[in-house]
Amino acid sequence: MSVEATVGVLLVASTELSDGIFDQTVVLVLDADESGSLGVVLNREATIDLRSALPAWAPLVSEPRVLFEGGPVSQEGAICLASPRRPEEEPPGWRSLFDAVGLLHLDTPVEIAEGAYRDLRIFAGYAGWAPGQLEHELEQGWWHVVRASYGDVYDPDPDTLWRRVLRRQGGELALLATWTATPEQN
DSSP: OOOOOOTTEEEEEOTTOOSSSSTTOEEEEEEEETTEEEEEESSOBOSSOHHHHOTTTGGGSOTTOOOEEOOSEEEEEEEEEEEESSTTSOOTTEEEEETTEEEEOTTSOHHHHTTTEEEEEEEEEEEEEOTTHHHHHHHTTOEEEEEOOHHHHTOSOGGGHHHHHHHHHOHHHHHHTTOOSOGGGO
16 A cells, blocks of 8 residues: 655655665655655654753653654754643643644743653754655655554654664565665675
């Protein structure tokens, strides 16, 4: 079944994608329209310490309680994904994306955010595609488009997320979960 690259789906890097930037990444699409697409890499921890970059927000983030590298664009900026503790409410500074996942504006006072979210994750930078660029990369087979689950967004073990997302797809995609760049070492 083919899934369209829209808000709330995952772009799972194919084994053909070996650009040194997106190798074995899982990207959550946050925006996709005629002006291009934007997402964040869910499975790459940043080298910058969250407590140094955003000390007030550090206690609020979900495990593994680190800053994530959202992508190569605007890495000096931050994007926050959050899920309200009470899904029926829309906390100040929060905008729903899909299911219970939304964007939280980091200008929101931390005091308002404390206790309001069951999960929260912060990303430095993002992945962006100009109009038609993502479609071209999909045609090249560089990405597999699959449905996201809530657990993917806040996964506590990002190092294994790529393989687990592929494995749960079944069929040929599940076989890719065993891929290695050095098959001679198997």
